[in-house]
Amino acid sequence: MAAWQETLPFNSDAGLRFLEWTFARFLRPRYAWKRLQYQCWNSKMKSLSRSAASLFAISLSILCLSGVALGQFTVGSGNAPQIPSIADDGSGPLNPAPPTGSTPEEIIQKFTQKEAEFKQARDRYTWTQDVKVQDVDGDTVVGEFREVSDIVYDDHGRRLEQVTFAPQPSLQRFGMTKEDIDDLRHRVAFSLLPDEIAKYHVLYVGQQKVDELDTYIFDVAPKTIEKGQRYFQGRIWVDKQDMQIVKTYGKSVPDIGVDPTKKKKHPENENLFPKFVTYREQIDGQYWFPTYTKADEVLHFTGNDVRVREVVKYTNYKRFGSDVKILYGNTDITNNKAPQDQKPATGSSAPPK
Numbered sequence: 001m002a003a004w005q006e007t008l009p010f011n012s013d014a015g016l017r018f019l020e021w022t023f024a025r026f027l028r029p030r031y032a033w034k035r036l037q038y039q040c041w042n043s044k045m046k047s048l049s050r051s052a053a054s055l056f057a058i059s060l061s062i063l064c065l066s067g068v069a070l071g072q073f074t075v076g077s078g079n080a081p082q083i084p085s086i087a088d089d090g091s092g093p094l095n096p097a098p099p100t101g102s103t104p105e106e107i108i109q110k111f112t113q114k115e116a117e118f119k120q121a122r123d124r125y126t127w128t129q130d131v132k133v134q135d136v137d138g139d140t141v142v143g144e145f146r147e148v149s150d151i152v153y154d155d156h157g158r159r160l161e162q163v164t165f166a167p168q169p170s171l172q173r174f175g176m177t178k179e180d181i182d183d184l185r186h187r188v189a190f191s192l193l194p195d196e197i198a199k200y201h202v203l204y205v206g207q208q209k210v211d212e213l214d215t216y217i218f219d220v221a222p223k224t225i226e227k228g229q230r231y232f233q234g235r236i237w238v239d240k241q242d243m244q245i246v247k248t249y250g251k252s253v254p255d256i257g258v259d260p261t262k263k264k265k266h267p268e269n270e271n272l273f274p275k276f277v278t279y280r281e282q283i284d285g286q287y288w289f290p291t292y293t294k295a296d297e298v299l300h301f302t303g304n305d306v307r308v309r310e311v312v313k314y315t316n317y318k319r320f321g322s323d324v325k326i327l328y329g330n331t332d333i334t335n336n337k338a339p340q341d342q343k344p345a346t347g348s349s350a351p352p353k
Contacts, residue, residue, distance in 0.1 A: 083235065086296055087249035087277035092209035099216060104204035107216055111243045112194045118244055119191055121287050123159070126152045128316045131184055135171050136307040143171040153320050173306045174299075177271055182230065183252040188276050188312060189290035190232040190248045192220065199223060199231070207240075210247055214240045225254050234275070244280075244288040251275040267302035274299060274308050283317045290314050 099107060128150050135143035148165035169176065192200065205217040215237040222231040234250010256271035276295035280288040293312035298305050 083249055084275075086294065087235075087247075087275075090211045094206050094208045094217065096206040098204070099207070104216075104218075107204075107238065107243070108197070108202055108218070109194075111238045111245065112192055112197055114243045115191045115245060116193050118287055118289075119193065122289060124320050125283075125289070126150065126316075126318050126320055127289075127314050130311075130313040130315070132311045133171070133176065133180075134309040135173050136309050137173075138307075141309075143169070143173070145169040145171055145176050157320075173304070174301075174308070179230065179252075179256065179271055180273070183273065184312060187230065187232050187252045188278055188293045189314075190234075190236070190250070190278070191245065192236065205235070208237065210237055213237075213246055215246060216240060220250070222253065239288065242288065246280045246288050247278065249275070249277045270301055272299040272301065274310065276310065278312075284319070289317055 098104070102110075128148065131145070131147045131149075133145040134141045146165070146167055146169075147163060150162045150164055152160055152162055154160055192202070199222055201219075201221045201223055203219045205219055208215055208217055218236050218238065219234070220236055221233045225231065231253050232248075232250055233253045234248060236245050237247040238244065239246045252273045255273060257267075257269035258272070274295040274297040276293055278290050278293040281291045283289045291314050293310070295308065295310040298307045
């Protein structure tokens with residue numbers, strides 16, 4: 001806004017003085033207009049000038065705000081025409097047509113409720129999580145962070161993460177932070193729950209076929225960024241039949257230490273995060289659990305650019321025995337029985353092997 005004001009000044013008083021001088025020097029002697037006529041004309045000109053100034057200011061404000069709004073988000077704001085190829089494998093053309101038979105709001109309500117049921121079900125499973133983060137220079141891997149963990153339960157039913165393989169990290173140009181670890185545990189397998197929906201803008205984008213699945217697409221972005229909080233911003237694909245998220249693409253926000261409003265920079269505090277795509281597959285014929293996450297992006301730090309490659313695999317899903325009942329659509333599925341009125345979905349949103 002300040003740059004626009006400096007580049008495009010608008011001084012209505014100077015303009016009026018020029019018009020008055022022009023009238024007095026050329027028009028009045030030639031046509032001998034009456035003073036009353038001039039005063040009326042001058043009054044109208046002042047009114048028109050003020051109106052023009054107001055209209056100009058309003059138009060400029062709208063233009064600038066529109067530019068900021070469009071530039072703030074790409075994927076995650078509903079205005080992204082396409083996504084990178086890393087997240088587009090196996091996808092058909094995007095159809096922006098509105099859904100039939102339901103409104104976007106009704107679909108959002110349904111799939112967030114299903115996501116709550118999915119989370120409850122996944123909390124009763126064990127699995128193996130294999131994380132690999134690589135520092136890539138050109139096409140050469142120059143460093144790596146690797147960690148394999150089993151997500152299990154102890155004798156008291158408490159959930160634990162047991163690290164089974166973790167060689168010494170060899171990353172050279174960046175290191176893993178607590179935010180990186182937290183994102184790997186909670187946000188790369190993003191799930192939008194009913195109690196979290198108020199924190200996000202959720203915009204309907206269209207429909208798309210992902211492998212054999214027919215999906216609705218929504219862009220998701222946090223409404224506000226609270227200090228110390230982490231959020232997901234990106235795109236989600238919701239299976240039309242099961243009303244569950246089957247694919248996500250986006251990143252964890254905000255990046256840390258990159259506030260452009262601060263004059264004093266602290267490159268040592270920079271903490272940047274790559275965009276990732278996560279695929280889910282159907283487990284036990286009922287649940288869409290995350291099975292594969294990938295990121296491959298150049299992060300632009302103040303000192304240099306660093307290519308980061310991440311791969312996370314989730315395998316060996318097994319249901320943990322418990323006396324707790326698991327409800328899926330008001331149906332008791334504790335014993336792994338599929339609902340009678342629901343046909344198992346076919347296909348997978350997983351990337352090509």
